[in-house]
Amino acid sequence: MTRIKLTVLALVMFTSFNVFSQEKEEEKKLSISGSVDAYYRTNLNAPIGTAPGSSFANLEGFALGMANIIASYEGKDVGFVADLVFGPRGEDAVFASPFYNANGSSNIVNQLYAYWNVSESVKITLGNFNTFLGYEVISPTGNFNYSTSYLFSYGPFSHTGVKADFTLSESTSLMLAVMNPTDATEFNPNGSYAVGAQLGVSDQFLNVLIDPSFFEIDFTGGFDVSDKLFLGINAAYLSGNDGAPGFYGAALYPQLKTSDSFTLGLRAEYFVEDGAFGAIGTGVADSSVFATTLSGNYQIGDLMIIPEIRLDSGSDNFFADKGSLVPDSSSLASFLIAAVYKF
Secondary structure, X not given: OHHHHHHHXXXXXXXXXXXXXXHHHHOOOEEEEEEEEEEXXXXXXXXXXXXXXXXXXOOOEEEEEEEEEEEEEEOOOEEEEEEEEEOHHHHHHOXXXXXXXXXXXXXXXXXXXXXXXXXXXXXXXXXXXXXOOOOOOOOXXXXXXXXXXXXXXXXXXXXXXXXXXXXXXXXXXXXXXXXXXXXXXXXXXXXXXEEEEEEEEOOEEEEEEEOOOEEXXXXXXXEEOOOOEEEEEEEEEEEEHHHOOEEEEEEEEEEEEOOOOEEEXXXXXXXXXXXXXXXXXXXXXXXXXXXXXXXXEEEEOOEEEEEEEEEEEEOOOOEEOOOOOOEEEOEEEEEEEEEEEEO
């Protein structure tokens, strides 16, 4: 009888442990992350309402950035990301959404995709994802500077389609994609498609995008000059189809870590309109701008404080001078301080 009782007890314990192990194994790895950001911005030599021609961080006085909430599930073979944005920066990020344009309200979806790890070296992603081109990104947590470059602002923001990522070796990767026209994130509005490719070698990336309305080639990379000094690099050329205008330019991002909590960085960018692209603001063909942005990153736990001085100098009168209401100055000096909290 004792032996029977012990056998039954052992079976119960084994079954319980087995169920517990299965539950543990099947436990979903759902995580919530994101950020919130706000800032204060003022012009040093221009009236209120004057701002650089780049995206985001262009509002006056105390202003809001965005709230970013990301829900993600990382399984062994499959997973998803739902990335939602709220606020002025978020609205600007989804500017080309057909729903946004038709209804005058904000599409809050920044990214929404599912993926399948076919093998250790192949990953398939389907849905809406931020662009693979450029050095900067939509979320302020992914950038050193709080304001953004002209190259970022006039390149693609997001794509909807399918992409395949291939790990070719420890230092080499390849991505191939078929997508809707650039920034048409909810559905395909006209039946045409874009194709893209990215070749990565030792964290240096060559990107190509062939869109129905333009062609863009982009290099993004960087390297450690020393233990405390990093140099980021971005260069791009965009050509509009059928003789449409485009742009080209380059930016350097040296960043010096002065302590465990503070890093000083500079963005030096030269941006040229190839034809009357209209990015900088005057519509004058072949206009150019040289923009230097000095930023500090002061880390306090999960909070980043970013003071920033930006000087934009153009080939034409793009900006209004102090006391003026019309563009009569080729330069703009501005200051901002931002707070970015990441969770």
